[in-house]
Amino acid sequence: MIGIFASVIDGVLVGAVYGLAAMGLTLIWGVMNVINLAHGAMIVLGMFMLYFLASVVGVPAYATIPLVAVVGFLFGVVLYWIAVHRVIGQPELMSLLSTFAVSMIVIGFGTALWTTSPYNVQVRVPGITWESYTFTGTHIMAAILAGVIAALLYLLLYHTRVGKAVRAVSGNREAAELTGIPTTQVLAMSFGLGVALAAVSGTLIATLFPFTILSGEAYQLKAFVVTVLGGLGNPAGALLGGIALGLLEGMATPFMPVSWIPVLEFVLFVFCLIAYPRGIFAFVR
Amino acid sequence: MRRPFFWLIALITILLAVVPYVTDDVQLRESLLLACVYIILASNLNLMIGYAGYVNFGNIVFFGLGGYICIYLVDTLHVHIVIAVLVAGIAVSALALLFGLGILRLRGAFFALATIGVNEAIKQLVANFEPWGGATGIYLSLDAYGQLGGPMQALWTTYLLIVLLTAASLFLSFFIKNSKFGLGLIAIGQNEDAAAVLGVPTAHYKAIAYSISAFLPAMAGGLYFFKSGIIEPGGAFNLSLSIEAIVMVMLGGQGTVIGPAVGAFVYEEIRGLLLTSETFSHFQLVIAGALLLLIVLFVPGGLIGYVHRRWPKTRRWLE
Numbered sequence: 001m002i003g004i005f006a007s008v009i010d011g012v013l014v015g016a017v018y019g020l021a022a023m024g025l026t027l028i029w030g031v032m033n034v035i036n037l038a039h040g041a042m043i044v045l046g047m048f049m050l051y052f053l054a055s056v057v058g059v060p061a062y063a064t065i066p067l068v069a070v071v072g073f074l075f076g077v078v079l080y081w082i083a084v085h086r087v088i089g090q091p092e093l094m095s096l097l098s099t100f101a102v103s104m105i106v107i108g109f110g111t112a113l114w115t116t117s118p119y120n121v122q123v124r125v126p127g128i129t130w131e132s133y134t135f136t137g138t139h140i141m142a143a144i145l146a147g148v149i150a151a152l153l154y155l156l157l158y159h160t161r162v163g164k165a166v167r168a169v170s171g172n173r174e175a176a177e178l179t180g181i182p183t184t185q186v187l188a189m190s191f192g193l194g195v196a197l198a199a200v201s202g203t204l205i206a207t208l209f210p211f212t213i214l215s216g217e218a219y220q221l222k223a224f225v226v227t228v229l230g231g232l233g234n235p236a237g238a239l240l241g242g243i244a245l246g247l248l249e250g251m252a253t254p255f256m257p258v259s260w261i262p263v264l265e266f267v268l269f270v271f272c273l274i275a276y277p278r279g280i281f282a283f284v285r
Numbered sequence: 286m287r288r289p290f291f292w293l294i295a296l297i298t299i300l301l302a303v304v305p306y307v308t309d310d311v312q313l314r315e316s317l318l319l320a321c322v323y324i325i326l327a328s329n330l331n332l333m334i335g336y337a338g339y340v341n342f343g344n345i346v347f348f349g350l351g352g353y354i355c356i357y358l359v360d361t362l363h364v365h366i367v368i369a370v371l372v373a374g375i376a377v378s379a380l381a382l383l384f385g386l387g388i389l390r391l392r393g394a395f396f397a398l399a400t401i402g403v404n405e406a407i408k409q410l411v412a413n414f415e416p417w418g419g420a421t422g423i424y425l426s427l428d429a430y431g432q433l434g435g436p437m438q439a440l441w442t443t444y445l446l447i448v449l450l451t452a453a454s455l456f457l458s459f460f461i462k463n464s465k466f467g468l469g470l471i472a473i474g475q476n477e478d479a480a481a482v483l484g485v486p487t488a489h490y491k492a493i494a495y496s497i498s499a500f501l502p503a504m505a506g507g508l509y510f511f512k513s514g515i516i517e518p519g520g521a522f523n524l525s526l527s528i529e530a531i532v533m534v535m536l537g538g539q540g541t542v543i544g545p546a547v548g549a550f551v552y553e554e555i556r557g558l559l560l561t562s563e564t565f566s567h568f569q570l571v572i573a574g575a576l577l578l579l580i581v582l583f584v585p586g587g588l589i590g591y592v593h594r595r596w597p598k599t600r601r602w603l604e
Contacts, residue, residue: 035394086582092394093340098581100528104574112567224398259413266406273399274387
């Protein structure tokens with residue numbers, strides 16, 4: 001019984017990080033109706049930034065996070081001007097393809113530079129032992145940080161003028177423009193924020209599991225599942241969706257072979273899209 | 286039949302079938318086979334993307350499922366390949382009709398996401414499905430090619446069958462575009478609500494288009510994996526190939542009949558050049574990505590779209 005309980009808690013801890021990864025995706029979708037297929041590539045960039053800063057330069061692992069966030073934000077703003085700005089307001093195929101093209105370019109360079117072999121970052125955080133079960137320190141730390149970053153995002157969106165502008169643009173871009181909000185800058189900033197969130201979540205994931213340049217795709221798919229559970233365009237729902245996914249993984253692990261869990265996830269994903277397109281946490285909005 | 290374009294398709298098909306046979310060039314045949322598979326994928330994908338305006342991101346699921354059904358029939362039940370391929374096509378088409386009625390209730394980006402979900406769900410399901418070899422997949426033994434007169438002969442036969450499917454894809458695309466059904470699809474692509482108001486049975490049309498766009502790719506999957514002799518979940522339900530097919534459609538020009546085929550052919554040639562070149566083989570993905578970005582940002586009509594705009598008269602014979 002304790003084993004199941006422990007695996008559920010561990011699921012929730014990891015799920016919070018999935019939620020963080022999905023928040024960037026859902027923020028970009030909510031503000032500009034773009035599904036960012038370069039999200040996985042951005043997650044991987046965060047992973048590799050941690051690797052180079054922590055393992056090569058020697059910066060303490062968790063101290064890299066602000067730096068990753070800033071670099072991610074700037075990179076996101078640049079990407080917005082190169083690849084996204086021209087396709088805003090066009091059929092969704094165009095933005096799907098342009099962001100996917102960015103992903104191909106980033107992954108292509110990454111594969112050429114770092115090959116597809118696995119990397120690992122050693123992070124030592126003392127765990128908490130309870131009865132016969134130990135909760136890994138890195139998992140607890142990652143979940144706490146994910147929570148803190150989500151709270152910061154909430155403060156930014158709901159208690160600053162900038163956040164108000166973001167929410168206004170997401171509600172109705174033309175009306176926002178009429179009230180004097182520089183909507184293009186807001187869009188660029190939101191894209192930067194989304195990419196920063198992706199990169200930071202990549203950094204946190206890299207403290208938990210080994211990764212390769214191709215890992216991004218799997219986490220991007222998880223972010224999709226989480227986003228759909230939480231409702232596209234709903235950052236608070238994304239965190240809950242992430243925790244729900246982690247909970248599901250944690251609860252299912254003792255009862256079914258690990259290889260069946262993705263089947264469950266994707267069936268749930270398609271089912272939620274059809275039955276609850278606004279997410280199962282639509283009431284949080 | 287009076288249209289010059291009809292004869293253009295026929296000519297392309299004959300050239301595809303005859304040239305490698307006459308020159309007896311195995312390398313050319315292999316490269317053309319891949320090009321043909323790409324043409325089949327892109328051309329059928331175009332029915333959804335170019336005509337109905339629905340982005341099917343998981344289109345490769347038809348190809349993979351068709352391959353699995355066909356290989357299973359040939360390997361375990363020793364069915365003749367032609368029959369196995371037909372069964373695969375019909376089964377996958379029927380399945381697509383069922384799925385289509387469900388997920389086509391979604392529009393735009395939601396539909397695109399759902400198709401990714403369907404592809405991943407089926408990939409994971411197959412990876413756990415023991416009769417189909419689970420995660421390791423199925424290997425065909427050499428005996429399986431005996432029914433076509435040995436491996437060497439089988440390679441030529443599968444090539445010719447794939448050329449036949451390529452022709453079928455182009456003709457299908459051509460006839461749909463010139464039919465009432467095709468007109469309905471194009472109306473859906475431009476404005477679904479307006480189409481419904483004008484009396485287009487949108488739900489049925491979309492589901493039928495989805496189902497039709499599954500038929501030939503499933504058969505091509507059967508032949509392709511029969512030729513390879515091996516099928517496993519990662520290769521069969523490869524999401525990247527799915528997206529590459531979208532790139533081909535865009536490159537050639539979505540919504541036109543010949544565009545996706547041109548795009549597929551050009552893409553295959555570029556890919557071949559990049560893979561064999563010393564300097565660029567590492568940067569194949571980067572170059573393909575940059576190419577895609579440039580098309581999306583600056584030439585959204587693709588090659589054929591550009592030609593049509595530049596020389597309007599070509600619209601008459603290059604559809």
